Amino acid sequence: MEKTEITALAERAKSGDKDAFLQLYKEFHGRVSFFIRRLTNYPQAAADLTSDTFAAAMERISELRSGESFSGWLYSIAYNKCMQYINEKKRNVTLGSEAELEELLESAALNEPLLLPDDYAINAETRSQLQSIIDGLSPDQRSAVIMYYYDEMSVSEVAEAMGTNENNVSQKLHRARKKIRAQIEKLIGKGAMFGAVPMRALLGELDTSAVGIAAAGAAAIAVGIPYGLSKASGGTARELLWITRKYWAKHKKSLAALLFSGVLLCAVVVGTLLQIRADFNRSLHDTYDRNGMYDVLLTDVPDTITDELISKNASAEMQTVSVLAHKGSLYGYAVTCGFADGDISLMHLPFESGGLPQKANEAAVTRDTLNMIGWSGRTGDTVNLNGESYIVSGIIDKAYDDRTLTDKYFRTNAEEGADHSPLPSVYVTGQDNAEAGYKVNMFSGVAEGKGENISYFGMDSGSFLGYFGNSIGEDAWQHIYVNDIEGTAEGISQSDSFLQKVRWFLLIALIAAVIAVLSVFSVLRLIFAERRNTYEMLHRIGVSDSRLHVMYAIECLCLIIIQVTVGAALGIAGYFAMHTFEVKALEYTDYSAFTGDSLVTGNTAGPFIPAIAISAAVMLIGYISVLLFGRENSFGIRHRRPHRTVFGSIGAILGSRTVTVIQTVSLSLIVFGSMLGYMYFTDSDKENMNMLTYEPPESFAVNNQIDMERDGIAEYYSCQRPSTMGVQSLGGYGLMFADANNTNGLDDSTVSSFGSVTAYGTADNTFLIKDSEDTNGLGGLITYETELANEKDNKEFIRHYSKEQYKNFFDKGQLGSKYLYSIDTKLVNEEYLASLKDYVYAGELDIEAIQSGKEVAVIMSLPDDSLLPVGSTVNIGSLLINSESGYGIGDVSTAQTKIGAIIVVRPADLIKLGGLAGYITQSDMGYSLITTQTGAAALGVHNAIYSEVFSDHHIDGGLVPTNAGLELRSLEDIRSRRFIEKAASFGSFGFLALIMAALGFAAYFNGIGLKVRLKEYQLSVLRAIGASKRQIRRRLFINNIKIPLIATAAASGALLGVQKFMLSMYDKMLTIEPVAETANVFDEAYAAASDAALAEQRSMIKTYFLNSEMWRVSIAKPIILIFTVMTAVTVILMLMNMKRFDKDIAASMNRGRKRR
């Protein structure tokens, strides 16, 4: 029947037409009856109520305002009848107020999402169609729709605005929705896929703004998931989901609070497990870098035997490197060259930069080899191999050179042939080097046993060696290398440090999980209390318990999905941040947690499943426990002794056992966890403080460490020492060439602008020139005259690469034929040099003469005035490399000067002078020249610059020339870097402890507000009957303060107990002794017993974390601090929450009643 017909009929009925009413009855009977059945959930009473409704309608038809509002009016009668009935039937059950119910029903119907095609938001065409649909509504419908959905007015406001009643507005809205949907169906076809989109989002389209579209799209997705779940769950009413979603949209804070713990927990677990995996991967691959991944390596094994091995172990991985023995020559040095097809993954070549050669003119060279020939280029530069230019495709890390298998590879003597080296130090491509000297076969995954009885190919190592020794024969060369990869992985996973890390993780994760459950539970409890009215109403209108449970399950599932997605993403992000920090800032090797290496994945826990499981379990446990125990009435009323005082009575009112228990437990845990962290880091920090000594820069060439604290160095600048290239000579001291390209370092004029500092530099490319052999005992003779035969190659080599005018350097009568003595020239700035005056042993320190180059001083640790006597004239020389060839002589300078003073710093004086004197006085020879940079430059010493500047104050960075290549090291920086490094190595645990603290505090602080909110009703009743705010505050204060008090007390007790226990275990561990019948240490039984005792000690150390001194850290101060802060925050939060009782007691009573 058309609306107009109904209106007409209603008007007629109003004026007393019984036939018209009968028609209306026929039209509406079914609908009203259905409505009543839905509303009351009592089918047997529905028939009666329906006829009651119509009887009442007929009786009061004259009260009908207009025909148009008939159906709304009729429904309102039916609604009232139902409410009457329900009230009578269930008098003892508190219903939500009528207004509330009405509002809910109304909004549930009107705001129910409108079903629209999935792609409506992105498709411009459909969007404009939709707009025209909305434009096509009747004017009053359109204005109602716009006002209600777009302007967010309430129905009554819209009614007022349109000068009509609320029923009318609701009807208009309903009809408009219906029309929109019908039009869309007409456009798209009935079978189209529909996704739910909220009405408001659709109307946002009237703006056609991008933001609106994005919001609508996001809303469509947000609604789509639960909608899909609803379908999957067998058609749980959409309204339920809609109401739930509406609730969450309205309570974003609660949602955030609820998700907070779970998200963080998931993030922490993911991040930490990834970190552990990365640690494992790094340890494993660092081991491979040192050893390679192979199990067995044979050289020169006949193919028949190799085939035999492989056929027996078909699964073994094998790779072959062909070595072109002794065929390579780098700048004249014989090197072992080789090639392999493929990546040689079993060899696990660790590259410093670049990679294996890909083209015929490329070569990869090890760092040691490059150092040996004095080549200081980079990947991409050229080296000279066998007289041909090769581009360096990669530089292989020193770790490879340190492998036991690769030592002695360098400069093997081809003629002697004995000292074979299995692995090459230069890799070239295989194509043009087909003829191999020998082959190295590498097998992986063939070792079948571990430990003492390793078996290869089904044999123990002894018989394996014997067998192959025999079958290959005496002459054949073989090398067996065992690198137990499985054992390596197992070793790492069982190593103390790794295990302790994992244990810490588990312990802290457990505490965090408990706190997270508690916090989820406490938030959920409030949320459930808030929603109870709504769900009771839903129950009343016919939503069964099982449906509600399905609803909760879906909701929980959605929350879990959000939680784990966001949590995992956060965890991954956190891990990447940590990893980037480690690789970039701490220069760790770049082995990541994301690896397919089965040894890594097989030995470490997968990060996602446990994270998802724990995080999901937290939410699930939260839901289940709230459903089981969360309802206030489940706790019941406790029967107890009656209170005699007002104080006791108020106490009983405020006591909320659940919240208090949650708060106390989580706070105790958080204090406990934070204190563990404190103890742990206090211990570590002490360790750091003891280690504030640092490796000196390269140029010191001594093993002393700088102790910046002791030496009062606040910061120092240092740069790469000006490089020198050496040619080894038999004397052990080489002819050193200064690097022609050196631009680093500082000169005196720059250093003087820094204020009071110590500048240091060294030039080892200086030598003393003597016409005859020195008889005073100068060391470092580098003359070539006497050792001509042996140094022939070197000499020729240098001559070849030298500049034209220096090719005759070694010729008779030239400089190179004289007696040259290698000596270091130490450079210190004027100020520091002057401070050495007290140590002048002979002569006089004439700074001016030194600055001008007229004099130099000698510095030595044991006095010897005959070596370079004061007043004697010395000729010094310096060599610069030929920058064109990168080798040979580019420049020679010589100068004459006088020994002005001898400075002697005895080892005992070093302590007085501080660490710097140690670097300055020490040299390989036991003596050096010492001058200033200006002085050395005047003498023509090449690269006479300062490479280090030490200062007890901060140097203004602007004064340091950018091209000096200086790097600042400050004590503070190094301290914090050390600390960060330490923190990073246990970073995940620090992170975890931090998050745990956040979780705990959130739960606790949330609890304070929660408590006051939960007791709003009781508190407002108390206020109504005349309790003053002061009285309530006092009691609340005591109630609240006892929580941090109990928590800190419990945590301190537990901590002290744990400390005491651990220390007693420590004592016990110390007393473990071998138990054997004999005390003879050479007896086997005794040895076995002592092994057993050691093993027991080790296992105790592991179990009780005894390898840490943290169990001795005093906890008093921090725990008092924690308590003070907690108390302060508690009081502040309590006062803030009390504000809600400021004015309108009646209103807060009403709120409280509603919540109840």
Place this chain on the structure above:
Amino acid sequence: MIKTENLTRTYGKGEGKVTALDGVSLTINDGEMVAIIGKSGSGKSTLLNLIGGLDKPTDGKIYYNDREIGSMKDSELSEFRLKNVGFVFQFFDLIPELTAEENVLLPSRLAKNKDAGADELYKALDIGDRVKHYPSELSGGQQQRAAIARALINSPDVILCDEPTGNLDRASGEEVMALLKRLNSEQGRTVIIVTHDRGIAEQCGRIVEISDGKIV
């Protein structure tokens, strides 16, 4: 004597502002029994709350004899409520964590009075055997009688009732009304009842009708 002058209470601000009470001036003499009636939302409860000091007026004044309570500080107002006014609410509003007896005695303890007179009250209200029970274990009528006992324990001059029978069956409602009438007639206490039920209102000496925040 209770006197209100131009009492106004509004909620909210700007366009959403709602005027619940609009300039009400009313005088209630000592010993009067007054019913305030009106539809829901008419402002009758607001008026009662303001008279009882549960809420503060936006504008206007409330005098008890010569004391103006609208401008009192919180502690003074609490003291005032405790000693001069007894409240009876539609939903009884007994504190669920306390037994009926503890609920009844709470105001006297807050006022630091001895628990004197409680036994007589229990007897008069016929709840003597139920006082050790918790509110959830009492019937509606018993709860309301306990609530009345709580309102009376400090012997206030004024008893303010907000729909006192609204949640009771007819028999209990009649009992409560009889009790209130007795308190008024026998003890001379001022009783103000807010109700929407004409039947209840007609049992009072005077009816004040409120509509849209104004006395009609």
